[in-house]
Amino acid sequence: MQSNKLGWILLAPTLVILFFFGVLPFLYVVFVSFHQWNPFAASPEMIFNGAENFRRIVFDDAFLNSLGVTAAFVVFAVFSELIIGYLLAQAFMKEFPGKSLFRTIHTLPLIMAPIIVGSVWKLMTTPSIGIIPHYLDEWFGITMNIGTSAPVAFMTIVIMDIWHWTPLVTLTLIAALVSLPRDPFEQAQIDGANKAQTFWHITLPMITPAVVATVFIRLMDAMRTVDEVWMLTGGGPGSSTRFLGVHIFKEVFPKTNYGYGSTISVIVLYLTIVVCWLLYVSMLAPRKNRKG
Amino acid sequence: MNFVLKVGVSALAMAVASSAAYADDSFWKEAAKPYQDVTLRGVTESTPPSNYIREVLAPEFEELTGIRVDIETTSWDQMYDKAIKDMEAGTGIYDMIYIEQDIVYSYLSRDFLTDTTKLLADNPSLKAPTYSENNFTTFANYFRGENDHLYGIPMEAFIKIYLYRTDLFNDPDIKAAFKDQTGRDLVPATTHAEYAEIAQFFTTWGKDHDMDLWGTTAQAHTGHPASWYEFFESIAPTFGIYNWGIDANNNYAASVANGGAMNSAEAKEAMKWWLSMRDIAPPESNASTWTEVGTTFGAGRAAQGLVYGENAGWIAADETKSLVVGNVGVALPPLQDGILDEVEGGTGYIGYYDGGAFGIPATSKSQEAAMLFLQYIGQDQVQPDWAVAAPRVTNKTTYDDPKVQAMNDELGGYYDLLRDKGYLFAGAPAYPFHAQVREATAPILYEILTGDLGPEEGLDQMAAKAESELTDLGYRK
Numbered sequence: 001m002q003s004n005k006l007g008w009i010l011l012a013p014t015l016v017i018l019f020f021f022g023v024l025p026f027l028y029v030v031f032v033s034f035h036q037w038n039p040f041a042a043s044p045e046m047i048f049n050g051a052e053n054f055r056r057i058v059f060d061d062a063f064l065n066s067l068g069v070t071a072a073f074v075v076f077a078v079f080s081e082l083i084i085g086y087l088l089a090q091a092f093m094k095e096f097p098g099k100s101l102f103r104t105i106h107t108l109p110l111i112m113a114p115i116i117v118g119s120v121w122k123l124m125t126t127p128s129i130g131i132i133p134h135y136l137d138e139w140f141g142i143t144m145n146i147g148t149s150a151p152v153a154f155m156t157i158v159i160m161d162i163w164h165w166t167p168l169v170t171l172t173l174i175a176a177l178v179s180l181p182r183d184p185f186e187q188a189q190i191d192g193a194n195k196a197q198t199f200w201h202i203t204l205p206m207i208t209p210a211v212v213a214t215v216f217i218r219l220m221d222a223m224r225t226v227d228e229v230w231m232l233t234g235g236g237p238g239s240s241t242r243f244l245g246v247h248i249f250k251e252v253f254p255k256t257n258y259g260y261g262s263t264i265s266v267i268v269l270y271l272t273i274v275v276c277w278l279l280y281v282s283m284l285a286p287r288k289n290r291k292g
Numbered sequence: 293m294n295f296v297l298k299v300g301v302s303a304l305a306m307a308v309a310s311s312a313a314y315a316d317d318s319f320w321k322e323a324a325k326p327y328q329d330v331t332l333r334g335v336t337e338s339t340p341p342s343n344y345i346r347e348v349l350a351p352e353f354e355e356l357t358g359i360r361v362d363i364e365t366t367s368w369d370q371m372y373d374k375a376i377k378d379m380e381a382g383t384g385i386y387d388m389i390y391i392e393q394d395i396v397y398s399y400l401s402r403d404f405l406t407d408t409t410k411l412l413a414d415n416p417s418l419k420a421p422t423y424s425e426n427n428f429t430t431f432a433n434y435f436r437g438e439n440d441h442l443y444g445i446p447m448e449a450f451i452k453i454y455l456y457r458t459d460l461f462n463d464p465d466i467k468a469a470f471k472d473q474t475g476r477d478l479v480p481a482t483t484h485a486e487y488a489e490i491a492q493f494f495t496t497w498g499k500d501h502d503m504d505l506w507g508t509t510a511q512a513h514t515g516h517p518a519s520w521y522e523f524f525e526s527i528a529p530t531f532g533i534y535n536w537g538i539d540a541n542n543n544y545a546a547s548v549a550n551g552g553a554m555n556s557a558e559a560k561e562a563m564k565w566w567l568s569m570r571d572i573a574p575p576e577s578n579a580s581t582w583t584e585v586g587t588t589f590g591a592g593r594a595a596q597g598l599v600y601g602e603n604a605g606w607i608a609a610d611e612t613k614s615l616v617v618g619n620v621g622v623a624l625p626p627l628q629d630g631i632l633d634e635v636e637g638g639t640g641y642i643g644y645y646d647g648g649a650f651g652i653p654a655t656s657k658s659q660e661a662a663m664l665f666l667q668y669i670g671q672d673q674v675q676p677d678w679a680v681a682a683p684r685v686t687n688k689t690t691y692d693d694p695k696v697q698a699m700n701d702e703l704g705g706y707y708d709l710l711r712d713k714g715y716l717f718a719g720a721p722a723y724p725f726h727a728q729v730r731e732a733t734a735p736i737l738y739e740i741l742t743g744d745l746g747p748e749e750g751l752d753q754m755a756a757k758a759e760s761e762l763t764d765l766g767y768r769k
Contacts, residue, residue: 236515
């Protein structure tokens with residue numbers, strides 16, 4: 001009883017902060033999402049319009065386009081980061097000359113704010129004066145124009161995201177790999193398992209919780225990406241990189257469409273929860289079944 | 293005049309000057325006494341004129357009055373975001389906000405701003421002897437409400453002008469080549485056809501001579517509203533499309549079918565011409581906002597272009613940033629036949645008169661102290677150095693200052709053009725739904741720029757989208 005009280009007392013500051021800065025704003029956004037509210041409309045006051053915003057969203061081409069490009073971005077970026085991150089983690093498990101230096105350099109992008117990453121990549125990719133288009137043209141005769149080519153802009157953002165966030169995946173997987181017991185691997189070696197079999201039947205099942213946690217973190221981050229994209233392409237060319245985060249930003253801030261923008265935010269939150277749940281079920285359920 | 297008389301006159305002049313200065317200083321010190329514990333907070337866009345306020349005027353005011361002034365300079369988007377959120381929520385964080393000319397109507401429609409004329413009338417002790425609304429140029433009228441009172445103190449005003457490279461335009465070889473090719477002399481264009489001919493000539497010249505030189509700039513970003521502004525505020529008016537092609541007196545019609553002009557034949561011609569210029573502009577044009585256009589011109593990569601006046605200063609005079617110092621000329625934008633007569637007759641405008649003011653949010657808790665600071669930056673006395681540091685003129689006497697006149701020579705006559713031809717330019721139309729219509733239609737413009745939509749089909753869609761947005765907002769019935 002005594003320890004329960006102490007626990008609540010120690011938790012109280014965090015709960016209070018969470019309530020005021022997390023729960024209350026969330027409830028407010030849900031409340032606003034049932035209203036028509038644009039402070040620069042002819043009627044600037046908040047008007048309750050039931051589920052009209054939610055009905056509208058289903059037929060909103062701009063939102064559906066954002067949803068599509070975001071889904072593509074999440075799949076490309078997170079999957080690539082997972083593969084590259086795992087390979088790098090395995091590489092860092094071995095000893096090689098300059099390992100410490102390489103690991104430090106490899107981790108540096110993580111400490112950069114997303115807006116800075118966007119700025120740096122903008123400088124590097126600006127047509128005709130950026131270092132990347134310059135050398136692509138000089139060495140390979142390839143013209144790269146991020147302002148006109150939708151696929152180029154999209155892939156540039158994917159690569160930028162991989163560059164920025166793969167170190168996080170690497171570090172998480174290194175932690176998971178380091179903590180694995182040696183016995184199962186030695187047993188597998190004795191039984192004559194090859195590398196692929198060892199990976200598939202021992203390593204992967206044992207690091208799955210870490211992989212799931214990493215995928216969740218990256219997936220949630222990728223679904224709300226704004227800063228880097230805003231800086232690099234502004235959502236263009238056209239709407240080809242107008243990811244959900246950018247779409248919500250443009251709807252809520254420049255257009256001051258607070259009601260509808262809140263609705264999109266709520267839907268995106270719901271979709272994120274659903275996707276995470278599906279992933280959780282699909283990645284952890286087979287493991288549980290094996291146990292059972 | 294004998295020596296004694298000279299000395300006497302000089303002494304008298306010095307006495308008058310010093311007593312006037314003392315009187316001014318004593319006013320600020322006296323008026324500021326009740327606000328010694330106040331810290332004024334302002335938010336503005338990070339531009340040369342705003343940086344001058346933060347780095348020069350605010351410290352001067354602090355030293356003079358003891359009132360602390362924190363000026364936050366940030367990006368254009370962030371500046372709006374912070375100011376609007378503060379005023380909407382009524383938090384009163386900011387005592388001064390930057391009001392760009394195109395947002396003032398939105399702010400006035402929501403009663404976001406303090407009536408500075410009334411504030412001074414209600415508090416005569418706050419009125420600085422060196423401040424008067426009559427000192428401002430007519431640009432101040434954009435910040436007046438329906439009661440003709442001033443809701444913002446003008447802090448910058450400039451026009452988007454036609455800049456050209458005088459070194460290239462005066463080069464004998466280039467002039468001869470141009471004459472051979474076109475049969476006319478190489479002089480700044482007055483029509484779109486002439487401009488296009490010069491642009492094409494220089495782009496080809498750059499290619500033939502292995503130079504990083506193109507014939508024109510283009511503010512044609514495919515994901516940033518800068519391209520929207522270039523078309524509707526700088527290009528369309530030169531083809532006779534004013535106020536974005538929306539007729540406020542005709543139920544906010546945008547489409548030709550309903551009486552608007554956003555998708556008119558003239559608008560479509562303007563769009564095609566602009567796209568053709570974009571196609572022969574430097575490759576970075578598709579990713580260029582107003583800032584990058586200035587950078588492109590300053591890097592010597594364009595022979596001519598439409599550039600915001602706020603950038604003209606460093607392009608023409610700052611050797612640490614610009615490669616074309618001393619080689620910049622200014623002129624009026626190229627026009628379709630008949631447009632100049634139409635505008636001089638009182639209809640429309642030929643380009644964008646941009647700028648902004650500092651206003652006091654109605655939610656500010658230190659309105660009187662903020663009013664003191666705004667008067668300080670609105671005085672004639674502080675204008676010349678400010679105009680030299682960042683080419684902007686808001687007060688009538690600024691033009692006559694020797695420092696400004698010297699700068700005018702460096703800028704190829706920019707200040708003369710602003711003073712003499714400024715009346716041909718105009719700010720954004722008086723719409724309270726400025727950003728809303730822009731954001732609703734901009735994605736379609738981006739598709740036109742990427743080639744996913746043709747200019748004709750795209751403008752038709754933009755007009756329809758503008759009307760549906762205005763209907764949703766409740767302006768169009």
